[in-house]
Amino acid sequence: MQSRTSKTVLIILAIIIGLIFIVPIFWMLATSFKTDQEAFTAGLKWLPKVFTLENYQYAFGNNGDTPVLQWMGNSLFVGVVGTLIVLFVDTLAAYGLARLDVPFKKLLVGLFIGSLTIPWVITFLPLYMEFNKFGLLDTYAVLILPYSANAFGVFLLYQYFRGFPKELEEAAFLDGANKWQVFVKVVLPSARPVIWTLAIFTFMGIYNDFLWPLVTTNSPGMRTITTGIAVMQQGSFVSSPAKLMALTSIATIPAVLLFVIGQRSFIKGVTQSGIK
Amino acid sequence: MNKTSWKSQLTSSLFVLPYLILFVIFLLIPIIYGAWMSLHNWDLLNPVHEFVGLKNYAKIFDSSSYLHNLFFDGLKHTILFVVISVPLLVIVGLGLALLINALPGKIKGFFRTLYFIPYAVSVSVVAIIWLWILDTNSGLMNEYFQKLHLPAIPWLTDMPWAWISIVIATIWWTIGFNMVIFINALNDVSEELYEAGSLDGANRWQRLIYITLPSIKPTMLFVLITSTIASFNIYGQPFMMTRGGPGTSTKVLLMNIVDEAFKQRQLGNAAAMSLMMALIMIIISVVQLRVSNRKE
Numbered sequence: 001m002q003s004r005t006s007k008t009v010l011i012i013l014a015i016i017i018g019l020i021f022i023v024p025i026f027w028m029l030a031t032s033f034k035t036d037q038e039a040f041t042a043g044l045k046w047l048p049k050v051f052t053l054e055n056y057q058y059a060f061g062n063n064g065d066t067p068v069l070q071w072m073g074n075s076l077f078v079g080v081v082g083t084l085i086v087l088f089v090d091t092l093a094a095y096g097l098a099r100l101d102v103p104f105k106k107l108l109v110g111l112f113i114g115s116l117t118i119p120w121v122i123t124f125l126p127l128y129m130e131f132n133k134f135g136l137l138d139t140y141a142v143l144i145l146p147y148s149a150n151a152f153g154v155f156l157l158y159q160y161f162r163g164f165p166k167e168l169e170e171a172a173f174l175d176g177a178n179k180w181q182v183f184v185k186v187v188l189p190s191a192r193p194v195i196w197t198l199a200i201f202t203f204m205g206i207y208n209d210f211l212w213p214l215v216t217t218n219s220p221g222m223r224t225i226t227t228g229i230a231v232m233q234q235g236s237f238v239s240s241p242a243k244l245m246a247l248t249s250i251a252t253i254p255a256v257l258l259f260v261i262g263q264r265s266f267i268k269g270v271t272q273s274g275i276k
Numbered sequence: 277m278n279k280t281s282w283k284s285q286l287t288s289s290l291f292v293l294p295y296l297i298l299f300v301i302f303l304l305i306p307i308i309y310g311a312w313m314s315l316h317n318w319d320l321l322n323p324v325h326e327f328v329g330l331k332n333y334a335k336i337f338d339s340s341s342y343l344h345n346l347f348f349d350g351l352k353h354t355i356l357f358v359v360i361s362v363p364l365l366v367i368v369g370l371g372l373a374l375l376i377n378a379l380p381g382k383i384k385g386f387f388r389t390l391y392f393i394p395y396a397v398s399v400s401v402v403a404i405i406w407l408w409i410l411d412t413n414s415g416l417m418n419e420y421f422q423k424l425h426l427p428a429i430p431w432l433t434d435m436p437w438a439w440i441s442i443v444i445a446t447i448w449w450t451i452g453f454n455m456v457i458f459i460n461a462l463n464d465v466s467e468e469l470y471e472a473g474s475l476d477g478a479n480r481w482q483r484l485i486y487i488t489l490p491s492i493k494p495t496m497l498f499v500l501i502t503s504t505i506a507s508f509n510i511y512g513q514p515f516m517m518t519r520g521g522p523g524t525s526t527k528v529l530l531m532n533i534v535d536e537a538f539k540q541r542q543l544g545n546a547a548a549m550s551l552m553m554a555l556i557m558i559i560i561s562v563v564q565l566r567v568s569n570r571k572e
Contacts (some may be wrong), residue, residue, distance in 0.1 A: 007380065010375065010378055011379065011380075011383070013375065014376075014379055014383075014387050017372070017375070017391070018387060018391065019426070020448070021390055021391050021393060021394055021448065022390060022393065022407045024394075024405045024409055024448065025393070025394075025397070025405070027405065027408075027409060027416055028401075028404075028405050031408065039408075039414065040365060040413075040414050041414065053533065065507045072554050077288070085298075087296070089294040089295040089298060090295060092292070092294060092295065093291060093292045093294070093295035093296070095291060096288055096289070096291030096292040097292060100288035100291060101281070101284055101285050101288050102285070102288045102289055102291070102292050103285050103289065108292065108296070111299075112299065115303055116298070117558060117561070118303075118307065118554065118558075119505070119508075119509075119553070119554040119557045119558065120509065121509070121530065121533070121550045121553050121554050121557075122306075122307055122310055122550055122551060122554040123303060123306035123307060123310060124533075124550060125310060125313065125533075125537055125543060125547050125550055126305075126306035126307070126309035126310035126313060126547070127302065127306045128537075129309070129313070129543070129544075130301075130306060130309065145298070145302060146302050148302060149299050149301070149302035149303040151299070151303075151555065154295060160557060178287075179287055179288065180418070181289070183291075186560075207398070208398055208399065208511040210398075210399050210400070210510050210511060211512070211530070211534070215534065215538065217348045225398065226398040226399060226400045226401075229398075229400040229404065230400040230403075230512070230515075230516055233400065233403075233407075233516060234516070235406055241408050241411075241414075244404055244409070245404070248400075248401040248404050248405065249500075249505060251398065251401055252396075252397050252398075252401050252529070255396045255397065255398070256393055256396045256397070257395030258396070259392075259393065259395070260389055260396075263389055263392055266467055267388075267456055267459075270456055270457055270460055271460050
């Protein structure tokens with residue numbers, strides 16, 4: 001349908017836009033191999049004049065103020081555990097509400113779905129005070145638990161379970177299985193794509209959160225990668241662009257690689273979530 | 277019979293119980309507790325919290341109170357960001373999706389991935405990358421400007437450039453997500469509609485206006501509302517790129533709430549500001565829903 005020239009124009013346009021998305025990341029990588037001094041001096045310098053690894057040595061070093069591997073470990077741990085909790089409680093609740101004889105079902109469904117309209121900012125300070133009261137600031141609990149109350153997953157799975165054919169469950173019940181067995185052996189396997197969608201959304205949400213982990217942690221070892229880098233930028237690395245770029249490169253490269261590998265599932269997840 | 281149904285209800289309740297407990301502790305109680313805090317003179321360091329009724333809210337609306345300026349200046353800056361960023365997030369997201377869809381099949385996936393990559397970068401890294409690209413003295417952008425004999429632009433230290441910089445960084449970071457959602461929606465528009473359109477002699481532009489856009493309206497609304505909420509919650513970009521400056525011109529509402537809570541330690545005031553902010557967000561979402569439904 002399209003003419004050859006218009007196709008070429010489109011591809012050139014796509015490449016130019018692609019450069020806008022990728023050049024800043026290359027710039028970060030290039031700067032991370034420069035000295036702080038060179039990064040500061042004027043003049044167009046794409047590649048480092050003197051190629052140095054000292055920024056990486058510093059970031060990974062034992063000086064204690066940039067435990068970058070610990071931060072990445074924290075982010076991964078908090079994201080994975082938070083996601084597992086969400087998956088566990090959300091699938092159970094959604095199935096119970098969609099299919100079982102739970103008392104006050106209508107009230108609960110209304111309450112959970114209604115909570116989706118409540119902006120997060122309302123719970124921010126009182127949650128902080130709650131964790132403060134129990135002495136749980138600066139722990140993994142404060143970095144994980146608040147995300148478990150979000151009703152998005154319950155809503156997503158509730159929709160799915162309501163459309164799930166009853167016959168499969170009934171056959172299993174006739175075979176003498178109890179509710180728990182039916183849930184684990186019949187219902188959960190069928191919901192795998194939706195659960196995967198929820199897992200990806202939840203993990204990205206926790207991993208990318210900024211303000212909450214920033215205000216609820218203060219020891220260097222409890223920082224997530226996002227907040228750890230932010231604290232360095234505002235603190236001792238404020239005028240060390242090259243050191244900062246080494247830190248951000250270490251944080252970014254594994255994330256980007258994982259993302260490129262996993263983005264097909266992510267896109268599939270968006271499709272399946274019914275966001276259309 | 278009665279006994280078994282009682283038992284059955286009990287075992288069924290166990291399914292909902294774990295989530296319900298988390299919901300109550302980490303959502304319901306905080307909501308009530310937050311409203312309670314907002315009715316008190318709540319100093320973080322003072323163990324006694326005096327009940328003051330709606331006084332904290334009255335201060336927000338009393339133009340002689342510093343809280344009034346703190347709230348409305350912050351709100352003004354947040355809304356300014358929402359108004360600039362949201363249309364771009366929707367239109368550029370759709371534009372990129374249309375571009376990707378028009379590409380030959382083989383390279384579609386490659387460019388989709390490429391445009392989506394910044395979404396994997398965390399906000400502090402996004403801020404740092406753009407901070408040094410836009411640095412007035414040694415940033416990449418001004419180096420090129422100099423080469424083209426253009427004057428250097430104070431990207432982060434002067435208005436309106438500080439806002440432009442924050443918007444650029446935000447779009448670069450998050451546009452891929454909106455694009456992916458639009459690509460999904462575009463793939464679902466029925467081929468038959470396009471064929472009918474072509475038969476009627478509609479050109480590409482007319483097909484976009486009369487077939488594509490109406491077909492993906494629910495997606496547009498979804499992207500519009502989620503982008504608005506995300507933009508309202510902006511914090512990381514100005515916090516790291518401009519620290520609210522120059523002056524306080526990029527100091528957004530959430531920054532002022534955090535300052536009032538943790539720097540001034542006035543949690544009652546900050547809780548009242550949070551509730552007001554949430555109320556405004558809810559009203560805007562409802563208006564967006566209403567307006568878009570009326571057009572139908």
